[in-house]
Amino acid sequence: MATFLCIGHSHIGALRQAWHQQGGGPDAVFLLLNEPQYQPALHERQLHPAILEQLGKAALHVSLLGGNDHSMIGMLNHPRRFDFVLPEAPGLPVDETAELLPAGLLQAELARRIAPHLEVLAACRAAVPGRFVHVESPPPIPAAAHIEAHPGVFKDLIAERGVSPALLRYKLWRLHAALYQESCARLGVEFLAAPPEMQDEQGMMVQLAWNPDPTHGNHIYGRHVLAQLQALA
Amino acid sequence: MTHPYKTQPDHAFWRRAMFGIPAEALDPAIATPFCIAPQDKVVTAGSCFAQHIGGMLEVIGFTHFVAEPAHPLFRPEDSRAFGYGQFSARYGNIYTARQLLQLLCRAYGEFHPAEDCWEQDGRCIDPFRPQIQPGGFTSRREFTLDRTRHFTAVRRLVEELDVLVFTLGLTEAWLSRKDGAAFTICPGTAGGVFNPAQHVFYNFTAQEVAADLAACIAFLRARNPKARVVLTVSPVPLVATARAETHVAAATFYSKSALRVAAEMVAQSLPDVAYFPSYEIIMSRAFDAGSYFAPDKRSITNAGVAHVMRVFASSFAGIGTTSLPPAATPSEPDTQAQIDALMQAHCDELALDQA
Numbered sequence: 370m371a372t373f374l375c376i377g378h379s380h381i382g383a384l385r386q387a388w389h390q391q392g393g394g395p396d397a398v399f400l401l402l403n404e405p406q407y408q409p410a411l412h413e414r415q416l417h418p419a420i421l422e423q424l425g426k427a428a429l430h431v432s433l434l435g436g437n438d439h440s441m442i443g444m445l446n447h448p449r450r451f452d453f454v455l456p457e458a459p460g461l462p463v464d465e466t467a468e469l470l471p472a473g474l475l476q477a478e479l480a481r482r483i484a485p486h487l488e489v490l491a492a493c494r495a496a497v498p499g500r501f502v503h504v505e506s507p508p509p510i511p512a513a514a515h516i517e518a519h520p521g522v523f524k525d526l527i528a529e530r531g532v533s534p535a536l537l538r539y540k541l542w543r544l545h546a547a548l549y550q551e552s553c554a555r556l557g558v559e560f561l562a563a564p565p566e567m568q569d570e571q572g573m574m575v576q577l578a579w580n581p582d583p584t585h586g587n588h589i590y591g592r593h594v595l596a597q598l599q600a601l602a
Numbered sequence: 603m604t605h606p607y608k609t610q611p612d613h614a615f616w617r618r619a620m621f622g623i624p625a626e627a628l629d630p631a632i633a634t635p636f637c638i639a640p641q642d643k644v645v646t647a648g649s650c651f652a653q654h655i656g657g658m659l660e661v662i663g664f665t666h667f668v669a670e671p672a673h674p675l676f677r678p679e680d681s682r683a684f685g686y687g688q689f690s691a692r693y694g695n696i697y698t699a700r701q702l703l704q705l706l707c708r709a710y711g712e713f714h715p716a717e718d719c720w721e722q723d724g725r726c727i728d729p730f731r732p733q734i735q736p737g738g739f740t741s742r743r744e745f746t747l748d749r750t751r752h753f754t755a756v757r758r759l760v761e762e763l764d765v766l767v768f769t770l771g772l773t774e775a776w777l778s779r780k781d782g783a784a785f786t787i788c789p790g791t792a793g794g795v796f797n798p799a800q801h802v803f804y805n806f807t808a809q810e811v812a813a814d815l816a817a818c819i820a821f822l823r824a825r826n827p828k829a830r831v832v833l834t835v836s837p838v839p840l841v842a843t844a845r846a847e848t849h850v851a852a853a854t855f856y857s858k859s860a861l862r863v864a865a866e867m868v869a870q871s872l873p874d875v876a877y878f879p880s881y882e883i884i885m886s887r888a889f890d891a892g893s894y895f896a897p898d899k900r901s902i903t904n905a906g907v908a909h910v911m912r913v914f915a916s917s918f919a920g921i922g923t924t925s926l927p928p929a930a931t932p933s934e935p936d937t938q939a940q941i942d943a944l945m946q947a948h949c950d951e952l953a954l955d956q957a
Contacts, residue, residue, distance in 0.1 A: 441938075441945045442675060449673060459741035469751050470673055472740045474684045478676055526941065 370426055372602050376400040376493060377433030378486075380506055383580065383591030384433070390588055391595070398427060402434070402489070410489045416496060425497045429602045432493065432558065435486030436506030438479055439545035440584050443537055444516075445523070445530040455540040457547060462536060472544065479545050487552050494556050502559045502601060504594055505546050507586040509538040511573040516583040523583060532583075539573055561601070564593040625887050626909055630879040631917035636830050638918040642764035643667035645690040649697050649771020651836035651880070653688045654907045655914075659767075662915040666690065667763055669755035675938065685734025690763075691755045694731035697771040698806065699814035699864070700784040705730070706821045709756035715783035719745060720794040727793030729785050738793065760825050767832040767878075768818075770861040773806040774844055774853070788844070803844045805857075811864035819872055830874040832918075833865040837884035839900050878917065880910045 375381050385399045402410050406419050450467040453475055494501050510516060513532035520527045553560040567578050567590055578590035612618040613632055638644060645667050646656040659666040670692045672681035685692040696702050707713035720727040725738030726745035739745035776788045779802050790796030822829045835858060843853035862881060869877040884894045884906050894906025
């Protein structure tokens with residue numbers, strides 16, 4: 370039996386890279402649902418057989434499902450720039466020159482976007498007994514210059530719109546995390562917060578953890594998350 | 603022998619104007635004191651029936667002036683649940699003329715109600731628009747910042763509008779005993795705690811409503827002399843009356859009658875104030891087989907709204923609805939869909955690259 374089975378989307382990449390750098394081996398299994406053999410992950414409320422056959426074969430099941438929906442909303446400057454008051458930290462600065470949007474409306478939009486991931490999480494949770502952990506998605510990369518230097522598929526849109534303020538991206542990440550945290554509590558899934566040592570004083574991702582792209586953590590980030598998981602296992 | 607009725611037009615006679623014509627052809631808006639041009643900025647406010655008017659304005663080619671528009675990030679139904687897209691600003695339903703007057707005064711810092719925020723379970727509810735934020739504001743700061751923005755939007759409406767369409771909804775209201783602040787709905791029903799020592803029921807008379815309307819118009823024109831006003835009365839019955847001794851139907855007919863009288867008084871006495879008979883259009887079929895009331899006998903059917911729309915368009919712009927341009931649709935969803943697709947590709951790329 371493996372120690373971990375990680376199931377999810379692109380944020381798995383950092384963990385898998387770190388695992389391989391540590392020597393790899395069968396103790397960790399990574400199910401990347403972006404891969405065609407697992408799609409659709411859920412059909413008529415049933416998990417894809419290729420997923421189902423892997424579940425239950427590890428001591429600890431780990432979700433990295435979703436994790437970038439907040440970036441879809443706010444990574445780029447919107448033509449109608451917006452900001453909001455973060456419910457968990459209402460004292461954070463608000464851009465008074467931007468439209469003030471209700472946090473509740475942003476929560477509703479994020480909830481709609483993450484709902485498919487939560488359905489998969491719920492189905493996975495129901496399919497296996499024992500501990501199930503969801504790993505919080507990595508904090509945003511604060512440096513617009515890094516994102517501009519590694520825009521990937523966003524090259525044209527970044528040139529057109531520019532990268533949104535780091536604080537807005539941070540607030541959206543927190544809002545997104547709070548929704549996952551609430552859902553995890555409801556589903557009986559432990560919520561594993563981002564490693565504190567991978568966050569700077571503002572809570573954003575430290576430079577040594579930046580992957581050369583706009584949103585992901587690198588193998589160093591992955592190593593720290595693996596250490597958290599090893600402590601849980 | 604001659605007499606004044608000899609020369610009256612057809613619309614003055616019930617038999618000629620009401621009997622024997624198709625119900626959907628009824629047009630009781632005979633002469634409006636002004637026209638509305640397509641580029642005129644039209645502001646809507648009032649009771650829930652006014653929400654139909656806002657949507658209708660865009661369909662019939664008028665400019666619905668909205669100072670707090672929904673953000674294109676969100677689905678229209680979600681925005682609507684948060685009070686966007688209902689009126690020209692996010693003030694929610696304004697049922698009484700007193701509420702409108704106090705909103706204007708509050709927006710200009712001339713009235714500061716003592717009971718101005720209901721805090722419960724860490725959330726803040728605005729007593730004067732308790733239903734525009736499901737679950738309430740998430741913090742006092744969000745509440746304060748949003749209200750500041752809202753008042754700025756209201757001032758912008760006041761100073762830039764060409765036409766205000768105000769739909770009167772109720773005479774019944776709940777007031778603060780301390781300073782007379784008119785709450786949107788009874789405290790305790792959608793936030794706050796009802797306290798008979800602080801809150802009192804009041805049923806406005808036609809004269810009081812007329813006085814409040816006149817004060818609203820004076821306030822508006824002091825800041826925007828060109829403002830024209832269209833008054834309508836909502837045909838939607840009371841959901842409930844606070845008068846225990848009165849049947850809800852009797853309370854409804856009193857309320858609508860008083861509002862209708864007040865609207866007439868103001869339209870007759872002030873320049874550039876029109877009364878638009880949407881109430882009459884809907885009520886003309888209230889007891890027909892083809893009633894404009896839905897099966898709940900309260901909501902107005904789409905056919906009723908369409909009839910009101912046709913008459914409004916022909917009265918104020920002289921246009922028929924068959925030649926109306928379609929409402930503009932925002933292009934934003936395509937851009938957001940592009941971002942969503944790129945993010946999917948971005949994540950797939952990373953995941954599969956490292957596989």
